[in-house]
Amino acid sequence: LxxxxxxxxxxxxxxxxxxxxxxxxxxxxxxxxxxxxxxxxxxxxxxxxxxxxxxxxxxxxxxxxxxxxxxxxxxxxxxxxxxxxxxxxxxxxxxxxxxxxxxxxxxxxxxxxxxxxxxxxxxxxxxxxxxxxxxxxxxxxxxxxxxxxxxxxxxxxxxxxxxxxxxxxxxxxxxxxxxxxxxxxxxxxxxxxxxxxxxxxxxxxxxxxxxxxxxxxxxxxxxxxxxxxxxxxxxxxxxxxxxxxxxxxxxxxxxxxxxxxxxxxxxxxxxxxxxxxxxxxxxxxxxxxxxxxxxxxxxxxxxxxxxxxxxxxxxxxxxxxxxxxEDDRASAARRSAGVLARLVAATRDDDAPLTDALTGTPGLLDLVDADGAFVAAEHRVGRLGDVPAEETCLRLARALAELDVEVLVTDRLAEEEPELARIVPDAAGLLALVVPDGAVTVWLRREVVQSVDWGGDPRNKAIARREGDTVRLSPRKSFARWREIVRGTSEPWTDDQVDVATSLRSYLAEGLLLRGRRDIRAAA
Ligand code: BLA
Structure with a gap:
């Protein structure tokens, strides 16, 4: 320099x-x-x-x-x-x-x-x-x-x-x-x-x-x-x-x-x-x-x-x-295939509401790890973990249904989907499955924990910070800058997570279709 x-x-x-x-x-x-x-x-x-x-x-x-x-x-x-x-x-x-x-x-x-x-x-x-x-x-x-x-x-x-x-x-x-x-x-x-x-x-x-x-x-x-x-x-x-x-x-x-x-x-x-x-x-x-x-x-x-x-x-x-x-990935894939099979079996029980089938044991959060998840179907909402109130879930589900997408994935919600972010301001990551006129399934993730207090001394005592006047960009300031850059991002959704969620969507679409046919037959 x-x-x-x-x-x-x-x-x-x-x-x-x-x-x-x-x-x-x-x-x-x-x-x-x-x-x-x-x-x-x-x-x-x-x-x-x-x-x-x-x-x-x-x-x-x-x-x-x-x-x-x-x-x-x-x-x-x-x-x-x-x-x-x-x-x-x-x-x-x-x-x-x-x-x-x-x-x-x-x-x-x-x-x-x-x-x-x-x-x-x-x-x-x-x-x-x-x-x-x-x-x-x-x-x-x-x-x-x-x-x-x-x-x-x-x-x-x-x-x-x-x-x-x-x-x-x-x-x-x-x-x-x-x-x-x-x-x-x-x-x-x-x-x-x-x-x-x-x-x-x-x-x-x-x-x-x-x-x-x-x-x-x-x-x-x-x-x-x-x-x-x-x-x-x-x-x-x-x-x-x-x-x-x-x-x-x-x-x-x-x-x-x-x-x-x-x-x-x-x-x-x-x-x-x-x-x-x-x-x-x-x-x-x-x-x-x-x-x-x-x-x-x-x-x-x-x-x-x-x-x-x-x-x-x-x-x-x-x-x-x-x-x-690779081993971890393979065993995670085996585990989620098992969870998927049990969830799908539960949804095929005509007597149970879909919302119960997806929020039981196992539930949506066992399939894909997130802070919270919900499913809106058949005029009900089933919620798991850290999710907003039912009313807010319904608003989000309606907004998603209007987007004309089958699967929506983002780890920076505010930047990529500002309209949705206004409904759930606490979420930074969203994975959603939409079956038109059927069900909306959503996983939500919070902003990643990224706070580290540089003033905090690792030895549990206060430290005096040196104020050099030639070096103006202290490591501490670089951290503040980074916070601005990555504000609003969640842990990323892995390819495997998106894949297994997408499979669930196909089964849900098929299952809802079957339920619909049976309902029509029952009515006739
Ligand atoms: C080097 N920065 C490093 C190294 C680490 C870190 C581990 C390797 C050198 C070492 O072993 O000490 C960062 N250390 C960390 C982190 C933790 C930790 C993240 O313990 C978390 C617990 N650094 C800055 C800024 C600049 C910068 C703003 O914060 C530049 C403007 C530079 N870091 C910098 C440089 C090196 C470095 C130049 C190389 C040092 C060298 O090898 O000469």
């Missing part, structure tokens, strides 16, 4: 977050040419960690910077594997001021850095060894194996989500772990949650698509895990900013230390978050959701191994989600 330029949703999506030119200070970064292992760029904090400043590091061979043994270990490793990312981390011991210190090295080739005449740039990120046995059998393999067994046993999507968040929380120790699922427009909902008991639940809350702009989503499709271990960190510049060989800023798409967008940092601070981590959930290569983790009591940095284990769970979950979604 140009100095003084206000942040809005458009330039927010243009922020080039893959080339921030800075890193988070929990580790240090070295970039080197792969042909001669000479360091071409480094993070300014090398002096704090290694005791030698950028002047002593830039232009020096890797062996001079981290010691010949550590350099050999890393370079051999890179020579042995195609994609160094697949075998991270590498443990190394580096002499620092006379003592040997242990580090986890995370390696990758900077994307796009190799050309016909130039070998790739190797990015080495070094994080001090976190102390506990990072790669031990008990700390990672066992919980992962248990989690996989549990994921395997799960019989519904919700159970999969619940297992995933519980296990990721156990592996990584975050205060709150959420499964955040996108809708078709990338608005999201917290679909599962494991949290410290004293925290307010976020389960069921909705957030706008603009909270995670498109370039961030694209990045998360490539790099499946990111950790912001201390939201209040001071970014450390990478020097020189441009790679002296390629002449471009270092691409940190795959960097684990990549510095975070300042807007997102403010967002997390507003939420009272001290550390944040996300794991991508993909479906056919596209971002489907995130496992989003928060820590509230300051910084939090799980070891690379724990993160890798969490990422592995995320990718296993991603694979399971597809088959489970």
């Amino acid at each position: 140009a100095p003084g330029e206000a942040v809005d949703l458009d330039n927010c999506a243009r922020e080039p977050i893959h080339i921030p030119g800075r890193i988070q200070p929990r580790g240090l970064l070295l970039a080197l040419r792969t042909d001669d292992a000479v360091v071409t760029q480094c993070s300014e904090n090398v002096a704090d960690v290694l005791g030698t400043g950028p002047d002593g590091v830039l232009g020096a061979p890797l062996g001079h910077v981290i010691g010949t043994d550590a350099a050999r270990t890393l370079l051999d490793h890179v020579a042995a594997v195609d994609d160094p990312r697949l075998r991270n981390p590498v443990e190394v011991t580096i002499p620092v001021g006379g003592t040997a210190e242990r580090f986890e090295a995370v390696l990758h080739h900077a994307p796009g850095s190799a050309t016909a005449t130039r070998p790739a740039v190797l990015v080495v990120e070094l994080e001090p060894f976190s102390g506990h046995a990072a790669l031990s059998y008990t700390s990672t393999y066992e919980p992962v194996r248990d989690a996989l067994t549990q994921l395997d046993r799960a019989t519904s999507l919700q159970e999969l989500y619940d297992v995933a968040v519980e296990r990721v929380r156990e592996l990584t120790g975050f205060d709150r772990v959420m499964l955040y699922r996108f809708d078709a427009d990338y608005n999201g909902e917290v679909a599962a949650e494991a949290r410290r008991e004293d925290l307010n639940p976020f389960l069921g809350l909705h957030y706008p698509a603009s909270d995670i702009p498109p370039q961030a989503r694209a990045l998360y499709e490539k790099n499946w895990i990111r950790l912001i271990s201390d939201v209040d960190y001071r970014p450390v510049p990478v020097v020189p900013t441009d790679d002296p060989v390629g002449g471009a800023p270092l691409d940190l798409t795959y960097g684990t230390l990549r510095s975070v967008s300042p807007i997102h940092v403010e967002y997390l601070q507003n939420m009272g978050v001290g550390a944040s981590m996300s794991i991508s959930l993909l479906r056919d290569g596209r971002l489907w959701g995130l496992i989003a983790c928060h820590h509230y009591s300051g910084a939090h940095a799980p070891s690379y191994a724990a993160r890798a284990a969490a990422e592995f769970l995320g990718s296993t979950l991603s694979a399971r989600l597809v088959t489970q979604a």
